[in-house]
Amino acid sequence: MQKRVAIGELVLAAFFAALGLLWVGAAIRMPLWEGFAPQSGFMPLWYGVVLVGLTLAVVVNLFRQGEGKAEEPIGKPILVLAVFAAGIAGLEPMGFGPAVFLMLLFMFVFIERLPIVSSVLVAGGTTAVLFLIFRTWLKVGLPVGPLGI
Amino acid sequence: MGSFGDLMTGFATAITPMHLLMCFAGVLLGQIIGVLPGIGPSAAIALLLPLTYGSDATGAIIMFAGLYYGAQYGGTLTSVLINVPGESSSVMTSIDGYQMATQGRGGVALGIAAIGSFIAGTFGTLGLMLLAPPLSKIALAFGPPEYCMLVLLGLTALAAVGGSVMKGLATGVAGLLLGTVGVDPQVGVPRFYFGQSWLLDGVDFIVLTVALFGVGEVLASCFTSSAEPILNVGRVLPNREEWGQAWKAVLRGTGIGFIIGVLPAAGATIASFVAYIVEKKLAKDPSRFGKGAIEGVAGPESSNNAASAGAMVPMFALGVPGSNTTAVMLGALIMFGLRPGPEMFTTNANLVWAVIASMYIGNVILLVMNLPLAGLFARLLQIRYSWIYPPILAICLTGVISHANNVEDAWLMFGFGVVGWLMKRYDWPAAPMVLGLVLGPLFENTLRQSLTLSHGSGWIFLSRPIAATLLLIALFAVVAPPLFEMIRQRKAAPVEA
Numbered sequence: 001m002q003k004r005v006a007i008g009e010l011v012l013a014a015f016f017a018a019l020g021l022l023w024v025g026a027a028i029r030m031p032l033w034e035g036f037a038p039q040s041g042f043m044p045l046w047y048g049v050v051l052v053g054l055t056l057a058v059v060v061n062l063f064r065q066g067e068g069k070a071e072e073p074i075g076k077p078i079l080v081l082a083v084f085a086a087g088i089a090g091l092e093p094m095g096f097g098p099a100v101f102l103m104l105l106f107m108f109v110f111i112e113r114l115p116i117v118s119s120v121l122v123a124g125g126t127t128a129v130l131f132l133i134f135r136t137w138l139k140v141g142l143p144v145g146p147l148g149i
Numbered sequence: 150m151g152s153f154g155d156l157m158t159g160f161a162t163a164i165t166p167m168h169l170l171m172c173f174a175g176v177l178l179g180q181i182i183g184v185l186p187g188i189g190p191s192a193a194i195a196l197l198l199p200l201t202y203g204s205d206a207t208g209a210i211i212m213f214a215g216l217y218y219g220a221q222y223g224g225t226l227t228s229v230l231i232n233v234p235g236e237s238s239s240v241m242t243s244i245d246g247y248q249m250a251t252q253g254r255g256g257v258a259l260g261i262a263a264i265g266s267f268i269a270g271t272f273g274t275l276g277l278m279l280l281a282p283p284l285s286k287i288a289l290a291f292g293p294p295e296y297c298m299l300v301l302l303g304l305t306a307l308a309a310v311g312g313s314v315m316k317g318l319a320t321g322v323a324g325l326l327l328g329t330v331g332v333d334p335q336v337g338v339p340r341f342y343f344g345q346s347w348l349l350d351g352v353d354f355i356v357l358t359v360a361l362f363g364v365g366e367v368l369a370s371c372f373t374s375s376a377e378p379i380l381n382v383g384r385v386l387p388n389r390e391e392w393g394q395a396w397k398a399v400l401r402g403t404g405i406g407f408i409i410g411v412l413p414a415a416g417a418t419i420a421s422f423v424a425y426i427v428e429k430k431l432a433k434d435p436s437r438f439g440k441g442a443i444e445g446v447a448g449p450e451s452s453n454n455a456a457s458a459g460a461m462v463p464m465f466a467l468g469v470p471g472s473n474t475t476a477v478m479l480g481a482l483i484m485f486g487l488r489p490g491p492e493m494f495t496t497n498a499n500l501v502w503a504v505i506a507s508m509y510i511g512n513v514i515l516l517v518m519n520l521p522l523a524g525l526f527a528r529l530l531q532i533r534y535s536w537i538y539p540p541i542l543a544i545c546l547t548g549v550i551s552h553a554n555n556v557e558d559a560w561l562m563f564g565f566g567v568v569g570w571l572m573k574r575y576d577w578p579a580a581p582m583v584l585g586l587v588l589g590p591l592f593e594n595t596l597r598q599s600l601t602l603s604h605g606s607g608w609i610f611l612s613r614p615i616a617a618t619l620l621l622i623a624l625f626a627v628v629a630p631p632l633f634e635m636i637r638q639r640k641a642a643p644v645e646a
Binding site: 006008009011012015016019020023026030033036037038039040041042043044047048050051054055057058061072073076077080081084085087088091092096100103104107108112114122123126127130133134138140141142143 | 546
């Protein structure tokens, strides 16, 4: 029987374990107990310890059972993530409207290879609807760029 | 009679034009969400949260409730017409529903699902109306130790439902841990903000929910870019013979669904599995199942809708969610400044009864909409996911920025989105993490209060009967699944040998 544990799952487990350790490290520098009462560091310390323990137990279980899931290709999600990150990064310099429009257009045209005219229409329509709902209707202050949108 | 009077007051609130519109919007959105791939009701509610922030809480919760049970039916369309369950609670429906569709009886499968869902939803709401108020009265006797154990029960029960209890517990604890970011509510000392002043308010519930359920789901599903060919819907109303076969299954499914829905974290998926198994066991000719038996659609469909109503009993009465979606709704209640739990029926009675009343109305809307419009909803299946997911990401981004009004939260959402993707990919449940974040402050406060009351002794949780009982149930929820699995494997071992 093939026993293989997905690298991605180990990365996820490592993230949770690191989060737990970070909390333990910070909590032990806080007051833990005073008189009868637990203080600010008490619960975070326990959360950190339990999280590390549970994550280790999951990892041990993964290796014991070899219940690794078949890895799916990650190319497309990574590409989507990269465009999404570029969209977020563009919010302040470009403003909400252009950043979201370009993000959508890039996903439709370059990632999904969809027809360009339909892509422009859907990207523009989506951006306009979001702008109308949040900025015009709900009066939310969205990031504004040189174009004023 | 008390509940009946309260219900009438609830109807008076629910039939105002705005609330009727919210109910209709919720049911309609739920239907669409249920049909579209890659986005579930939890994600949809998460995406709508920023839109409803600062608005009328009653209207928002009415819409979320409508979305919840509307999605249960929406998932049926995909199960029946393309053999792809839109929701996990529709998995059982696809077995016989798709077979019916291939025999040209897809419309009847959808029709009986709509009628069954209506009957189940109505009876389920009746059960919610009768059961939740007395349960909340019992819970009014709760002090800090009982509340603390109740939160523990909610977290462990939700963790225990997924594939791995350990993974569920780990994500639940991660949520509790994130709940400590910001200012310690008891002594006002800032902690875990890592020098970032925007983290002093803590990790926002909307940011985490949108990231895990919205961004995470999109990244995990963006492979599915093609549209599925769909089968003809045909006649929708079942004939006399079909109705004769189905009505008992509808009633049994209703009962099973409601009871399972009431159990913390059991939810609609388990309810539909149990209903299907019961129907197959009770059938005179079980060999019909899997080949287009109408009871195989009627039972699970009634069951998952009744479970949606049942799942609201622990949410409203105890503040413990009965499913992933109610976990997000619970967070929404807290976002609106309400405290879910026994006090809801006294301090926010109008809201609770209006939501209950709206569920009756929503079930009627669902029935009226579905019988004639099943074919129209089926056309939504022809939209490629490639057109759907980029706008979902844009909604996630806009929602988070508009709520927090800072780009840092958008980056936080991005980071948790990656975590949510990996969690979805490797079956680490997200709902316990959201619930941990939402209930973390209550858990910490009540635990610290309890330990202060008992002069630091943990005995307080064992010496008070309700707290001890809740603790025992919580332990059972954690221990039982691996124990049952071990017993099952032991039983299976000699057969395999």
